[in-house]
Amino acid sequence: MSKRHSTKHKIDRRLGENLWGRPKSPLNARAYGPGQHGQRRKGKTSDYGLQLRAKQKLKGYYGSITEKAFRRLYTEANRVKGDTGENLIGLLESRLDAIIYRAKFVPTVFAARQFVSHGHILVNGKRVNIPSYQVKVGDKIEIRERSKQLGIVLEAVQLAERDVPEYIETDHSKMTATFVRVPALSDVPYPVQMEPNLVVEFYSR
Known part of the structure; x- marks a missing residue:
């Protein structure tokens, strides 16, 4: 079983979003990234950076899913008929x-x-x-x-x-x-915007 060693809500500050919409998120008090450079203004993010961020958000939202398991879900979503991004959401919610x-x-x-x-x-x-x-x-x-x-x-x-x-x-x-x-993306009550289409682009590179 995979174990998450870092503090759960650190991902909130790293991604700059209250991923689970919880009142206890540290982002509610400090709306900037962690570390001594957390408050620096960030430059324009590349397409790869946007895709990586979308993957980190979706993967992080479901807790301790390993990269291997998450990629396996993507492979299954890509294998079956229909929109791969929607299929991925359906598999995660199942x-x-x-x-x-x-x-x-x-x-x-x-x-x-x-x-x-x-x-x-x-x-x-x-x-x-x-x-x-x-x-x-x-x-x-x-x-x-x-x-x-x-x-x-x-x-x-x-x-x-x-x-x-x-x-x-x-x-x-x-x-x-x-x-x-099985829900569609629009049915799932994510507190933040999820972009499974960018996750598909990430793995399709």
Whole structure:
């Protein structure tokens, strides 16, 4: 399992955006990059730089996805019919950890990965502990009975800073969720603008 050693929100300051739209982001207090040169005015970014930044934003948003795993998702998105950028978003949002986060069972994408890894989740009645597990449309996800009263779950359900998107049906009284459909980019409630088309250009170079 990959482990993120740096502080989660450092990526906010490095990219200059509140990636998850959270009130605790350091960017809310210091809207400039980290380090002694963080406040310098930046020059014009090259096309490659824009593409790299778009990839870093999208990859970073989903937590601890490794470069190898992210490239594998891109390869799969490029292999199937349709728009590669839209396909990539659909694959990312079909990950079990992403759905756990979207369903508001946990407060952060990092917590979602850990929650799944620790065996708290059932998919169609069977325990799944692989965060990258690809959920299929119609699959039922639920929190194991003994895990429903965990503080992290009760806290997340009450969070007012985000809503459950329409492509996931959630019953917080039973702690269950159903993956209704694979979303398009316009369906996903990203707090910042994501540009999967630039990610496709990055990998197509």
